[in-house]
Amino acid sequence: MGVSGAFLTFEGIDGCGKSTQLRLVASELRLGGMEVVATREPGGTALGTRLRAALLDAEESVDPLAELLIFAADRAQHVRTLVRPALESGHIVLSDRYADATVAYQGAGRGFTSELIAQVVALATGGLQPDLTIVFDVPVAECIARTQRRIASDHRGDRLDAEDAAFHTRVRQAYLEMAAREPERIRIIDASGSIEETHARVMDLITPLLKSQLSSHRSQVKS
Ligand code: TYD
Numbered sequence: 001m002g003v004s005g006a007f008l009t010f011e012g013i014d015g016c017g018k019s020t021q022l023r024l025v026a027s028e029l030r031l032g033g034m035e036v037v038a039t040r041e042p043g044g045t046a047l048g049t050r051l052r053a054a055l056l057d058a059e060e061s062v063d064p065l066a067e068l069l070i071f072a073a074d075r076a077q078h079v080r081t082l083v084r085p086a087l088e089s090g091h092i093v094l095s096d097r098y099a100d101a102t103v104a105y106q107g108a109g110r111g112f113t114s115e116l117i118a119q120v121v122a123l124a125t126g127g128l129q130p131d132l133t134i135v136f137d138v139p140v141a142e143c144i145a146r147t148q149r150r151i152a153s154d155h156r157g158d159r160l161d162a163e164d165a166a167f168h169t170r171v172r173q174a175y176l177e178m179a180a181r182e183p184e185r186i187r188i189i190d191a192s193g194s195i196e197e198t199h200a201r202v203m204d205l206i207t208p209l210l211k212s213q214l215s216s217h218r219s220q221v222k223s
Contacts, residue, residue: 108174
């Protein structure tokens, strides 16, 4: 790991419920006395908030290469100014999306080659990998229905929400393939049930990881 905190990322297709789950995990860990930094991509920094607004504006026409590089710029700023310093201070960093989203959306979704995606990701992250990535898996039709309900209630549809079912199917498939390739780091959770059911599954997954992380941190502090 190289740094003393723990880096957990939450992924999945639009409408999978990861943002709600991240909020629940962050408050539960804070109640347990842990120092938690909850953040997101795009938009985890002040610069990132401005990049996010441009990237997700439904009115904006964004060239796919420009899109790839703006997500990368957002990530470089995020890693270098927020994520790494927080990990070095021993905090638990929970990020709503990270580099796997670029593999899924710009790679499988938009069709950039895996070599180009790997280069751009390596440049932006400086090689920083999550300790654990949770993919919240929900069938595409259910995610589209959830997103439509959200748009109907708060009119908040973004440029990527508007992609068709074939796009979201490729993105979902890419997440499942990544999890099969890296089963230690990337874990899939069935997120098609209730918020409470999914939350219980998430806590079952992360509690053992955080216990070992915190006890190794404590032994470092003692010695
Ligand atoms: P997200 O924050 O999950 O959207 P919301 O808060 O509306 O649920 O993600 C914003 C969009 O950005 C989402 O459609 C996925 C996309 N995205 C990429 O295409 N590539 C990336 O590298 C990242 C981080 C996000």
